[in-house]
Amino acid sequence: MVAAATARVGSTPVKEATPWRRFRRRMIRNRFGMGALLVLFVLVLAGVLSPIVAPHPPGDANFATVFQRPGTVGYVLGTDNLGRDILSRVLYGIRASLEVGVLAVLIAFVVGVPAGLLAGAFRTADVIASRGTDLLLAFPFLIMAIGVAAILGPSLMIAAVAIGIGAVPSILRVMRVETARIISLDYVTAARAQGAGTLRILSHYVLPNAASSLIVRATVIMPGAILGESTLSFLGLGIQPPMPSLGGMLADAQQYAEQAPWMAVVPGAAIVLICLSFNTLGDALRDALDVQVVSRD
Amino acid sequence: MLRRFLIKFGQGLLTVFLASIVVFLAIRALPGDPAETMAGEDQNPAVIAAIRAKLGLDKPMPEQYLLYMWHALHGDFGTSISSRVPVSTLLGQTLPVTLQLTVLTMVCGGIVGMLMGSVGAYWRGQWPEWLSSVLSLVGLSVPHFWLAMLAIIYVGTTMHLFPVSGYTPLRESLGANIGHLIVPALILGSALAAVLMRQTRANMLDAFGAEYILAVRAKGASESRVVIGHALRNSLVVAVTILGLELGGLLSGAAVIEQIFGLPGIGRLAINAVFSRDYPVVQGVVLVVAVSYVAISLLIDVLYTVLDPRIRVGG
Amino acid sequence: SPVQPSSSGGGAAASPGAGPSSSGLAANYGPTAPPAPGTVKKGGTLTFGLSAQGDALDPTTTGALVNKQIFASMCESLYRLGGDGSINPQLATALPKITDGGKTYTIPLRADAKFADGTPFNAAAMITTWKRDLTDPESGRKSEMGPIASMKAVDDHTVQVKFSSPFAPFSSVLTDRAGIPESPKALKELGYDKFSTHPTCVGPYKFQSQVANTSVTLVKDPNYYDASKVNFDKIIYRIIPDSSVRAQDLKAGSIQVTDSLASTSMASIKSDSSIKVLTAPSMGYASLRINLKGDTPIAKSKLLRQALSLAIDRPTIMKALYGPYATPTCSPISDASPYATKQSQACPAYNVAKAEQLIKQAGVSTPVKITVKTSNTSDSLQFAQALQSSVKAAGFDMKIEPVEFATLLDDMDNHKFEAGILSWSGRPDPDGNLRAEMATNGTGNDSGYSNPQVDKLLDDAVHVTDTAQRAKIYGKMIAILNTDLPYIYLDRSQILVGYKGLSGVFIDPVGVVHLAYAGTTA
Amino acid sequence: MRDPDLAPATSDSSPVLAVRDLAVSFRTDHGTVDALREVSFEVAPGEILAIVGESGSGKTVATRAAMRLLPPNAVVSGQIRLAGGADVLEMTDRELRSVRGATASMIFQEPSAALDPVYRVGDQICEGIRIHRAVSRSQARARAVELLEAVGIGEPAAKARAFPHQLSGGQKQRVMIAMALALEPELIIADEPTTALDVTVQAGILSLLRSLRDRAGTATVLITHNMGVVAGLADRVVVMQNGSIVETGPVNQVLLSPRHPYTRQLLQAVPSLARVEDSDQAPVREPRKDLALDVVNLNVEYRSGLGRPPLRAVRDISLRVGVGELVGLVGESGSGKSTLGLSVAGLIRPVSGSIRLLGRDMATIRGRRLDQMRREIGMVFQDPRASLNPRMTIAEGISEPMIIHRVGTKAERTARVIEMMERVQLDPGFRHRYPHELSGGQRQRVSLARALILHPKLLIADEPTSALDVSVQARILELIRDLQEQLRFGCLFISHDLAVVGELAARTLVMRSGQLVEEGPTREVLVHPQHPYTRELVAAVPVPDPVAQRRRRELAEEAGDLSLAGT
């Protein structure tokens, strides 16, 4: 009887496709995703190794070499208005900006995801979380950042924390509505019928099905945080000099937009590269996790 | 239903009330003294003391707060410390500017973002997706103040297409009004569109996996109907959530753009007020923003049930 | 007042520092005479790009520098500063007659002037204003006006002020807001508190309306005594905080004048030949303030402070940051000031070797750590970073601690800092600067400096009225200050005013733009 | 009335649907799945073609291919012509759109997945109409209501305003049918259109299809497992197994003298009411002690929109299920059976009444204790597709209860999953697939395997075999019976198939409009029904004999019994 049942519609099986193997294969097969991963790896490496690879100290002003164009001997990417080597500053800046970005996303997720899940699932939690975010949002992000910086003094950490906290509401709200939506679906009712506790429902049913939204949130918050830091730098609330951040470099360059455009172009390109790789990686992740849509290749 | 609404409304009021307390305490926790800022060149202690007395800053905090709330409940939000203009007047002058900017931004960014997201999801892996992705990346990774500067130099000064900066009230001239706001709105909208594009695309890809999409196709529906009417419609809840957050954020967060374009909006008012420790103005702004966020969240919760009848948020 | 240095400008003194024109550009104040008839058009609207939103438009209470720009068109003073720092009559008809050993000032007033509301301007009106200046608890003028004992109207058009001790800076003070008469009628009708809602003075233009954070609109005042020479119908002061945007607006022609261009915009401005730039060495200056009350090596050791001052390569830094638009300085007195002397302007050259030697002499091991607080605007941070790099060579390890501006002021007031960079807008009379900053109980004495010798010299200087004599006293005082170094003076920026398509624009050494007779070039 | 033996065969007009050498395979992460190989068949105008066959044999895939509705990872070859037009596989999008819905329409197998959750069902019906016909919104609305009435939905105007989740399984299915009928296309592809319908409603639907054929010459491709339906409606039959057609021929020939062994096997497995009549079961009495389930005066309501009174879906129902007893629950579609099942399992809170499960009062158990208690309850949901987490593989889904209740090691769980899959006739090779990669019947078996894996003490099965072909169904029923004997679980078995209930249940309850109208030993209820509704129900059961079925229908028509007229 079983034998009859198994000798069914033909198929040519490859290696047994467990979900993890499937995910890995899809990931590896995604050329763009892997490219992005590689670029990110190089960027992180450059950031981490910046003290070694950077040709000059990032903060050393050299008044003899201000506004050197890119391509100048010794200053491959040119110098800024204080004669500092832009290449070195970008290398250090990548590190600082990645730190801000990663930290902000981590904070936003660590706080926002659990809170959003609870808010979507429980009424009391919802009242607290929703009103809490309303309260948080009532303080415009910049006002909050200025306030925090005024009390604690501006720094990388504080910028990251302020940006991270500023991003909590968006994660929380998205998670909350996704939870509310998914919890109303039949397969969650089915899970409940099997005795799945709320925790399991949230972790095994809601989270995977909200993964798309969450991944996108992360990939959007990341550049948002890097740029947020630049806005803070623009207002003087960013990272502490002489350490550079990409955003801070952009903010400094704004005044020299016509005179020395490379001051903006180089860090700008670095930011675009970071954003591009995170977004591409995010897309690849989303696609690899998406079991329903099968790629056409 | 009505009861639930009333309960939420009550919670909203409570939130606003809490916000008023928090901002009241927080702004006073900042180092720096409005009386000092106000005394300006003359740091004479006697003058400073006189100003403090006049502002009521010498009273105990709870009394100050109660007085403030008492007046606020009567529609008097105090007078700006630095400009001596009543806060309600300041809010009345700045809010319309920011509201207009916000509405324009929402229209530019919201629609473009969702359309680009649909395009991205539908032509997945083909050139339209590429195009929309690249556009969204520009929106995501170029800071506002940079776009603003470039727009001012090239679109404003060199091409004379739009006024470089400033503002004309709506009632004076619609054309001039839009002329002043359109570039800032496009810049703010670029980021909004980018965020929405990515979110919409991801959620639509999820929706495309559903069988009802097949059923709609089986009816002979055109692709635009399948994409917009069903896939997009089913992925709207998250987009609307984001839109709501951004809407509130724009109401207060366009400060930098307002600063650069010389727009007299509420964001700029708020930033200047914090910098100069103009307590009543900061309090007023935070109250306005709190009220708008509470209203937006209520509205969005109602919208959810319209957008997806299965959802019941907040019990 | 302390000036917030930022790219968005802070009024008359735009960027940190200021300096005499010794190595900078030659000052160009523009012609003070009205343009020749026929060279300008009558009528039209002038739009002025103002760098910041000021506080209340009330000459008695205001502390904001930008308000001076607006007052220049609607609130004339008894005296006006000339480009050479000279004092010229405006609503007065002659310089004050100083008698009684410098204790009595007698000032003749114009008889033909009327306030914008039609009230005649006379001695009684001037005294009413001064009374307010002295009694209004929020008055910012009281401390500027010296030890006034009494005042009276000698006749309808002459006022007399008596001091309890000689007060030499008084004439100079009257070029500023303390010299602006306010309409007694308006003061009575509006009350002190609301005067700013409709400030009423004597001037070529009068107040029409104000939208906070946006603009102030003035219209031609038919009651003005020289109304026939006034050309524009209307002046709009539009607030444009971003300096680059102001430059672009000027290029695009949407504004015709702006009070302050950033040195970084000059390259772009120069490409437009129709834009004219007026320059004045600012009265203001930036300094590195040392908290002498602190328990730090730098506070304890005069030698270390001297070493620090020598370790700063002022000329190179200024050139790198501001090009020709700022000059190094070691003095609170502008080179252009009549009180400038060789002694007061002496500035030891950058000398690393000597600095190192002084550090050794002080017995402190290198690197000498020093934490410098600075405002967190991009400009100040750049400035601080330049300093940081410069002093490194001599063995100073300078840490920058950016704080938000209001916090910086607060910290400095409360002596919660080791060293800090702050700009000061400057006053025409040296007393206005030095008494606040250096007197034992000075209101701006952030370093907690107290030197009886300096206190005495400060008093001496206001008790004599002879300029040369006063200049000598200040020279002596500055020599002392430059060995004690509670403040290390750094630089003085150039005021850069741009305009386009106009004639009859001129500025005074404080950087105030005068538009009374300006008109569109025909 | 046409003679089904003659009508289509003699028709010489070109076929409405001609499928030639159709082969479909799916490229998946786990290799290529060949779902169809070289399938050819034709449907003439006005012909009703039944496709029967094994679950998972490719029926759905074949018909979806006909409308080019396969997912992008499907590789399709062959030729498909609709209404004599161009090859469907070659059509431009525009041509395709004009054909879909208007020339050929489709009734999807699992209605709850095929209805857009965010639109009212009335509007979804209107949408199809307005795409192809220039009618006003109100006209389309009126037509939608008319259609809903035609498919037997009570209060059609009100139900048109309902969202899909507010309808019962059968109601949703009828909405799908209404949608497909809306434009009276030349061809209707009906993928198991009556699985969720009780026999009387089913009869109505079938008569509707037939009258459409008679009136408008509409051809129908009918996929079904119900041989009675085939006998009553079809002109010709195609039998599929394992991706190929094994037999095809006129209905009389295939049903009365099948040639292929699989067809024979299939027909033998058909359950029939007649067997119930023949069996001599011992009289069963309502159990007193050892109750698995004891429900007293249960009332369940659904909230309606603003200002409207709530809908009482279950009224004053009392029932008992003893340990080791299998109780059948039959009744009208929309009568509240699923609602009853859900509330018994504690998934909907009743407004009043008490539920005692295995001796414990459900009202007093909450939170963790309730979750633990659910270990003892197995639940099969009516719609398997919606009740499976789309992001869990089959293996994960089936083993989920074990993980939740921390049963077994990982290896043990895998072993148990494989064993369970084999017992429900599923290839264990499927275990790393996701639900959307299975056929409807396969998903249903996954759902059943999940419910049984922890050996529950009470099984609530809502139509657990409706999507299965009779031979698989027979084995599944056997499995349930075996397990029940072995484990002595109580079972509430909801079904529309009276024959299945007759075979399995000792006692049977009949529901209508939220109330129990009859209950008693199955034999009593089915052989000697007391309540008129039960009598109607029993009479409407089609028999798998085309000749007999036709005779019954003619008799009923003479008697003017409309409910039977369609069978």
Ligand SMILES: Nc1ncnc2c1ncn2[C@@H]1O[C@H](COP(=O)(O)OP(=O)(O)OP(=O)(O)O)[C@@H](O)[C@H]1O
């Ligand atoms: N998207 C898919 N990916 C992989 N395999 C699939 C996919 N869809 C269907 N299959 C497989 O193709 C085969 C045929 O499926 P189909 O849905 O046509 O069966 P069916 O005859 O309709 O069965 P049932 O009666 O159970 O609905 C099944 O074995 C199924 O597992």
Ligand SMILES: Nc1ncnc2c1ncn2[C@@H]1O[C@H](COP(=O)(O)OP(=O)(O)OP(=O)(O)O)[C@@H](O)[C@H]1O
């Ligand atoms: N979520 C809901 N909201 C409102 N009404 C509902 C809801 N679910 C079901 N109903 C209504 O309750 C009634 C009973 O539905 P139920 O699903 O219990 O029927 P059923 O007996 O299982 O029918 P079927 O055999 O068609 O599945 C129906 O009229 C249905 O429209």
Ligand SMILES: [Mg+2]
């Ligand atoms: Mg099927």
Ligand SMILES: [Mg+2]
């Ligand atoms: Mg049901």
